[in-house]
Amino acid sequence: MNSIITILDEATTNKIAxxxxxxxxxxxxxxxxxxxIDAGASAIEIEIADGGQSYMRVTDNGCGMSADDAHKCIIRHATSKIRSVEDIYAISSLGxxxxxxxxxxxxxxxxITTRQAEDTFATHLLLDGGKVAADDxxxxxxxxxxxxxxxxxxxxxxxxxLKSERTESGKINEMIIKLALAHPSIEFTFINNGRTAVHTGGNGxxxxxxxxxYGTALAKEIFPVTYDADDIHxxxxxxxxxxxxxxxxxxxCIVNHRIVHNLVLFKAIENAYHAMLPKSGYPFAMLHLQMDPASIDVNVHPAKTEIKFSEEQAIYRVVYHGIIQALMQQEKPEQIATVPHISSFQAEKMEIAESIAEPTESTTASSFPETRPASFTQESLDLPEAKGRVSEAHDVFSYAGGVAGHAEWNHEAASRATKQEEHVFNEILDQGSASGAAGVPQTDPVIVFEGDDSVFIPLGQxxxxxxxxxxGQDLYIIDQHAAxxxxxxxxxxxxxxxxxxxxxxxxxxxxxxxEDMTLLLERQEIFDDLGxxxxxxGPNTLRMQxxxxxxxxxxxxxxxxxxxxxxxxxxEPDKAEMRHRSLAYLSCHGAIKAGNILNIRQMKQLLEDLFHTDKxxxxPHGRPIILRFTPEELAKLFKRT
Incomplete structure (x- = not known):
């Protein structure tokens, strides 16, 4: 019987590996x-051409290799970093x-050209597809x-x-930046098509x-982080x-000088900023973590960017509290953002507040009926309740500080909007700052929807x-910006x-x-559809027409x-989703913001216009606009039941 299993030759296995x-x-x-870096270099120069596809060169001033080691380094699984399998569980080198x-x-x-200090000449090897073609x-x-x-x-x-030259060059540039941040004591120079793209001083x-x-401007917008807990620095x-x-x-994120991609670390960063962030974007974070090598496993993937922690919760806590502490230690609120300064207690309470206000499966945009105002009933106006969390509902008020300042009042855009919107907001900037305007009704504050007995009465801000x-007997809280x-x-x-x-x-x-320039040039038809x-x-400059x-x-x-x-x-974005994303951004940046004082007439008009919308x-971002409190829920808050 003929055998169908074949042992692959060395050349094939090398290409697969x-x-x-x-x-x-x-x-x-x-x-x-x-x-x-493992060779102890204090200066490393990288040069590429055509996105690295035709040429790449890495030169270092490290310890170099002997002629014997130069020949061994091209043999698979030949390494100077470990001696036995036990060494894998306490890796301190990168390779x-x-x-x-x-x-x-x-x-x-x-x-390969390499020389040790004690050698007179360097070893020079030429390899073609893994085979030595010249040795001198x-x-x-x-x-x-x-x-x-x-x-x-x-x-x-x-x-x-492989992608375009710009994309591949961008990936290399990003990798070198992260390596330089991981090793500030090494001088890095990156040359792309004859132009120096990155250079660091290497002063430690x-x-x-x-x-x-990133430039001195960004360096002035960041704060130091230092934190120790659970044997993690x-x-x-x-x-x-x-x-x-x-x-x-x-x-x-750097763990023991190794660049890692770990969702636990990213989630900790995201949650530490929490409600302080605007609606899109990722904050700057450059974090070095030092811990016992035995508590991590870097032998997950040959690329060595994935890592496993023995205590993920401890890692999360250290990163989360380290960032919170760094932000809270600033002397003035305006040092970290336009949002009000919050205490560590409030920071923790924000999680509770947002979980109440966060849209659930039953409160997403797609789940609401496509009704018009005339068909509104008591049931359609009743919001899904946060079952089991009503005793914490008062914490939503501490959330106000987190959302303040996220949206900007775009008066210019508002003036171009519909006449209906102009009628509502044309006096916000002129009259809103008047000390008595917010509390004096200028018209009947009762809102009656045509064909329905539902009545909304705005009480204040x-x-x-x-x-x-x-x-009726229910209390409603409406986010004016979201509305x-x-x-x-x-x-x-x-x-x-x-x-x-x-x-x-x-x-x-x-x-x-x-990175964004690459997208903007390669996906230009998408942006053209969006206006x-x-x-x-220039390399990082767009001319907008x-x-x-x-x-x-x-x-x-x-x-x-x-x-x-x-x-x-x-x-591969959907065209409709891209249009929604762009419209949501325009809607946000033209809307009134937290901090704009509204009088009763303006509140009434805002609510009236809101209930003439489909959802x-x-x-548009899926966050709730309204929270509802029944008398029973209010009674529980005041411990009357």
Missing amino acids: AGEVVERPASCVKELVENA FRGEAVPSIAAVSHLQ QMGAAVGTTMEVRDLFYNTPARKKF QLLDTIANI IEGYVGKPSVLKSSRAWQT VAECFIIAKK HERIRYDTFCNRVEKMPSQQLLTAEFVEVDA YVYSEA AIPSDLKTSDIAGSLRDICKFLHEDK PFVC
């Missing part, structure tokens, strides 16, 4: 730079598997240079999956490295809630953010399918980061960042 380690040029650069160099050699033309000696400085040419030349199936000061990479920097990016590119109203946001959104949705644009008399120049017309004016008609020029950068954030999360209970 290379796919786990070398997915793209960026992973190749990562492996070579980490080897240089240890002995797969990187042979994997790279198997799918490229590799050149030459003069060179102490250290190692790895040159990679024609990556994936012998595996065309893998090469066709993390703040200086951050300034070298954390230090680094976090940014103000206003310092945002459309992706997690500004969030770098709390924290210049929430409208308090009464209907106006819903009104504006429905108005926009009733317009033509394609987003209307406004031509700019003079072009506006907008700075974007390299944006632009061209590239047209923008959506209701968008202020000062909001261009923020709106582009919001769309890019969605594209980073969803590689008056949730804003």
Whole structure:
């Protein structure tokens, strides 16, 4: 009987194994730079061409290799980092598997030049597809240079999956930035197509490295983090809630000097900022964690970016409380954001408050009936109740501080909105600041919906953010910004399918980061459908010729960042979802904000317009607009039952 199982030859197995380690040029650069770091280098220079597909070079001034070690390093599973399987459970080096160099050699033309201090000449090897094509000696400085040419030349199936030169260069740039942040005592130089893209001083000061990479302006907007608990030490920097990016590119987590991607760490960062963040974007966070190597497992994947913690809850607590402490230690509230300063007690209570206000399966936009105001009944106006949490419902008032300042009053955009909206808000800025305006009814405050006996009576305003109203025996709290946001959104949705644009008399120049620039240029048809017309004016600069008609020029950068954030999360976005995302942004940035004082007449008109929308209970982002309290729930709050 014929055997159908075949033992693969060495060349084939090497190419297969290379796919786990070398997915793209960026992973190749990562492996070579980490080897240089393990070699004790104090200066590392990286040069690429054509996004790394045609050429990559990594040069370091580390300890170098002997001729014997140079030949051994191209053999799979040959390593100087570990000696036995027990060493895997206490890894202190970045590399240890002995797969990187042979994997790279198997799918490229590799050149190795290396010299130790005690050697007169350097060892020079030329490899073709993993096989040694030339072996000689030459003069060179102490250290190692790895040159990679024609990556994936012998595996065309893998090469066709590479992205554009800009995308691949961006991935390499991002990787080098994170490596530099992980090792501020090393001088990094990154040269892309002959131009120096990144250079750090290597003086050991993390703040200086951050300034070298992101600029001094950002370095002034961040705060130091230092925290110790559960045998874990954390230090680094976090940014103000206003310092945002459309992706997690500004969030770098380092564990024992190793760059890691771990959802627990990202979730801790996200929850630490909690309600302080605007509606889209990720805050800056550069965190170094030091812990016992035996408490982590880095042998999860050949790329070594995934990591397992033996105590994930402890990791979460340290990161969460470390960031909270850093933000709360600032002397003045305005040092961290425009939102009011909150105590650590309030920070914890925010979680309870948001969980009450957070839309559940029964309160999402898609779950509400497509009813018109004339068909409203008692049942359709009753909000789903937060069962079992009513005793904590009062904490929603502490949430007011968290949402204050998230939306801006866009008077210019409002003046272009519908006449109905103008009628409601044309006196907000003129009369709203008058000391007595908020408490004196100018018209009958009773709202009666046609064809229905339901009556809403606005009673006043709390924290210049929430409208308090009464209907029957029930009490209602309405988020004024979210309500106006819903009104504006429905108005926009009733317009033509394609987003209307406004031509700019003079072009506006907008700075974007390299990652977003790649999206903006490669997915230009998406932005064109949303009303944006632009061209590239520089490496990180757009020349804007047209923008959506209701968008202020000062909001261009923020709106582009919001769309890019969605594209980073969803590689194949639905056209309708993209339109919704853009309209939601316009609705938010043109709506009244927390802090605008409304009088009773304005509250009445706002509620009346709100209940002429299709989904008056949730804003376009899916958050609740109204909270309802029955007499029974109020009695429980006052312990009358």
